[in-house]
Amino acid sequence: QKLPNVMILATGGTIAGTGATSTTTVGYTAATVGVQQLINAVPELRKVANVSGEQVFQIASESMTNEHWLTLGKRVNTLLAQPNVDGIVITHGTDTLEETAYFLNLVVKSRKPVVLVGAMRPSTALSADGPINLYNAVLIAGSQDAVGKGVLVALGDQIHSARDVTKANTSTPDAFKTAELGMMGYVQGPKAHFYRVSTRKHTTETEFDISSLNALPQVDIVYGYANMNAVALNAFIAAGAKGIIHAGTGDGSLAAKVKPDLIAARKSGTIIVRSSRVGQGILARNGEANDDELDFVVADTLNPQKARILLMLAMTKTSNTKELQRMFYTY
Numbered sequence: 001q002k003l004p005n006v007m008i009l010a011t012g013g014t015i016a017g018t019g020a021t022s023t024t025t026v027g028y029t030a031a032t033v034g035v036q037q038l039i040n041a042v043p044e045l046r047k048v049a050n051v052s053g054e055q056v057f058q059i060a061s062e063s064m065t066n067e068h069w070l071t072l073g074k075r076v077n078t079l080l081a082q083p084n085v086d087g088i089v090i091t092h093g094t095d096t097l098e099e100t101a102y103f104l105n106l107v108v109k110s111r112k113p114v115v116l117v118g119a120m121r122p123s124t125a126l127s128a129d130g131p132i133n134l135y136n137a138v139l140i141a142g143s144q145d146a147v148g149k150g151v152l153v154a155l156g157d158q159i160h161s162a163r164d165v166t167k168a169n170t171s172t173p174d175a176f177k178t179a180e181l182g183m184m185g186y187v188q189g190p191k192a193h194f195y196r197v198s199t200r201k202h203t204t205e206t207e208f209d210i211s212s213l214n215a216l217p218q219v220d221i222v223y224g225y226a227n228m229n230a231v232a233l234n235a236f237i238a239a240g241a242k243g244i245i246h247a248g249t250g251d252g253s254l255a256a257k258v259k260p261d262l263i264a265a266r267k268s269g270t271i272i273v274r275s276s277r278v279g280q281g282i283l284a285r286n287g288e289a290n291d292d293e294l295d296f297v298v299a300d301t302l303n304p305q306k307a308r309i310l311l312m313l314a315m316t317k318t319s320n321t322k323e324l325q326r327m328f329y330t331y
């Protein structure tokens with residue numbers, strides 16, 4: 001039986017981290033082990049795929065930037081266009097793994113599997129989760145069952161969709177959750193088992209094309225809390241933000257001290273997207289604010305950090321708020 005060809009693109013993170021002792025599970029150094037060492041540590045990979053590695057970056061994922069994403073997205077598209085690449089695994093720090101996954105979910109132009117994988121324990125720790133997570137990710141990336149399902153996230157024997165998964169614990173190995181919408185499946189056997197897919201469009205079905213982009217529009221996130229004011233909002237706009245994600249309290253409610261400044265910002269051209277800091281649920285259009293009248297957009301079920309990604313890509317196409325709202329109900 002012919003094994004699939006899976007490329008492993010390494011970007012850093014804890015999966016490539018090393019600690020002082022085998023019991024060091026926090027306070028270690030991320031992004032120290034190279035891709036070849038990661039592959040060599042799991043000889044079992046060779047039984048399920050022909051793997052080859054490429055070191056794309058070597059960073060902790062909190063330092064991921066829009067420029068890293070454009071570089072990575074273009075590299076993934078180039079590789080997947082080659083007939084000798086059947087799937088891609090991306091090793092990544094877990095802090096922004098969900099963001100990179102969702103970015104790729106919107107810009108990859110292929111139905112071939114792309115699987116993001118990380119680890120919560122450094123490679124030197126007792127029961128390090130990196131090796132089994134990497135093995136699972138390679139298995140998924142080489143699986144016909146993963147074709148056309150959008151960008152996937154593999155941790156803890158679970159398969160999640162890029163759109164809906166989030167990091168939900170600061171430090172435990174089961175940190176990744178797709179809480180209410182549900183994960184896609186499991187790895188067991190060794191085989192990828194899928195049970196559900198998102199109805200939202202992804203990869204080859206999107207209208208976004210990064211092939212000629214070298215930058216993305218500046219979009220920043222304003223966090224909602226009791227006693228908040230408009231200082232952060234106005235500072236972001238003064239610093240050049242073209243779009244603002246308002247990560248509001250509850251169903252995206254707007255504090256009395258902030259709402260007039262949001263309205264003024266919209267009137268002078270800034271795109272305003274209402275989202276929620278709550279983490280679950282639909283952001284109701286025309287609920288906590290009259291979005292039709294104020295010309296705001298709502299983030300649907302996207303969390304603020306993913307709403308930022310969709311808005312950046314959407315603004316490369318249009319600044320029409322009806323069109324932007326359509327995109328938030330499509331992806």
Ligand SMILES: NC(=O)CC[C@H](N)C(=O)O
Nearest residue numbers: 013014060061093094095
């Ligand atoms: N568990 C991790 O991967 C976190 C390490 C680091 N902060 C990162 O995101 O790259």
